[in-house]
Amino acid sequence: MASETKQISMAASAIALRGVRLFLSASRAAAARRPAPPPVAKPPRKKPVLPANKLPQKTLEQLLKTSKFNKNELEALYTMYRKLVAAAQAAAPAPVIGQPPLKIEGIDQNTFRDVMHNTFDLVTEETIVDRVWTTWERGAAGGEGALKFDSWVKGLSVLLRGTEDERRNHCFAVYDLNADGYITRDEMFLLLKNSLLKQPGDEDPDEGVRDLVELVLRKLDVDKDGKVSPEDYKAAVEQEPLLLEAFGQCLPSRRHATAFLKTLSTKQ
């Protein structure tokens, strides 16, 4: 019977996907066990330039329209942003003598990584967090190694209150390593290899990764042209929601998102 066949193939898919998730979570656990690098002594430095004390009215009005945060939340996010910029500046390398002090007017990549790990518990592969960083930081004001307030807010708006489309586009952009609009076999290989390589004892880890790529590609490549377009991805994820984060966690859990939103509405 057709429905029976469908049920069997769905069960097989679920098992295969569970395999992917297990691989990923095992490597996450391995990553978590790695000892932290020893702290580096920081030399004292001059007071750096911080963003304005108060969220500028113009920025506020613009972000009320373009993000899903209200006024109080945007003000709380701004306070947090200032603290993160201060942290980024404090951790910046000491300026070369005779050169003007290095100014980071935004959140730097290391600070961003810490927030993603600590606040949203995105204990995922470094590559994924770095890809999230790149996709947020790119754009009009991007490419300077610093995440500006509006990019920060727009990114968080998608992570915490994004529509299904926004969340899916976010994950797609993270996985589309060269930003050409397709997730290819090569990209899948890199993304999956990254999480599998940390498994000790594998004789030929690449072979396992290649098998996994073919398996996941079969699910995602709906039009069967050998690469995954946003349309393929949408159709596949609507069919099987677990595929949304098939190549690594890009979104915080609902629990962490709720907890974070709660801190925003609590007066600090």
Ligand code: CA
């Ligand atoms: Ca691509």
